[in-house]
Amino acid sequence: MSYQKNQFFTLLTYILLLSLGTILSMLSITGSAYFLTITLGSLIATGVMIYLVKLSGPLPFEKKSDLNHDLQWIILGTVGAIVVQFGIGFLDQLVFHASTNSQNTIGLLLMVKEYPYYFLYVMIAAPIMEEIIFRRVFFANLIKPTNIYIAAIISAVIxxxxxxxxxxxVYVAMGLWFAFIYYKSKNIYVSAGSHIIMNAIVLTMSIA
Structure with missing residues (x-):
């Protein structure tokens, strides 16, 4: 499989998963059946995307590193992500009077409380897929035709x-931060690890 086809199928897998909710709603599938299907679909999609990443081989700036290196970057990525999220959130509220509460986070919390198994999607599958799509497919592929800064901004805005x-x-800042972690660590699973842990911490703090 060519690299272009690999990236196309990676993106297509994500689009199909995003379309799954709409299809289920059209079929009047709601409640537990809806969220269970979304959860299982997300786990399958994540597995497919990880396989496609492996199949594509390393990108020019990606390098194989040892566990100690990766753990250090995951810790830095997690701490930085939390600082960026709360820091930009405070400035956003101060300057633009934006709400301190994320409607996205609140919505996810309500769903996880109602359907506990949905956390597999929220805390594990979603962060991994987002890193593969927004950092590896968009950011990495935009570096060559533009430059690293423009690529980071475009991918973060999307x-x-x-x-x-x-x-x-806040989400733009998070996108920029995770692009930085991915590029510097040279490993998409490092930024994914940071993303997973950050989500877990933020959701836990929101529940408490």
Whole structure:
């Protein structure tokens, strides 16, 4: 499989998963059946995308590294992500009077409380897929035709737009941070690990 086809099928897998909710709604499938299907679909899609990443081989700036290196970057990525999220969130509220509450996070919390198994999608599948799509497919592929800064901004804006949250600037900042972690660590699973842990911490703090 060519690299272009690999990237196309990776993106297509994500689009199909995003379309799954609409299809289920059209079929009047709601409640537990809806969220269970979304959860299982997301796990399958994540597995397919990880396989496609492996199949594509390393990108020019990606390098194999040891566990110690990766763990250090995951810790830095997680701490930085939390600082960026709360820091930009505070500035967003101060300057633009934006809500301190993320509608996206609140919605996910309500769903996880109602359907506990949905956390597999929210805390594991979603962060991995988002890193593969927004960082590896968009950011990495935009570096050559533009430059690293423009690529990071474009991918971060798309990342923020897809979350459809009132705290747009926070998600743009998060997209930029995770692009930085991915590029510097040279491993997509490092940024994914940071993303997973950050989501877990933020959701846990929101529940408490």
């Amino acid at each position: 990342f923020a737009f897809m979350h459809q949250d009132t705290r747009f600037l």
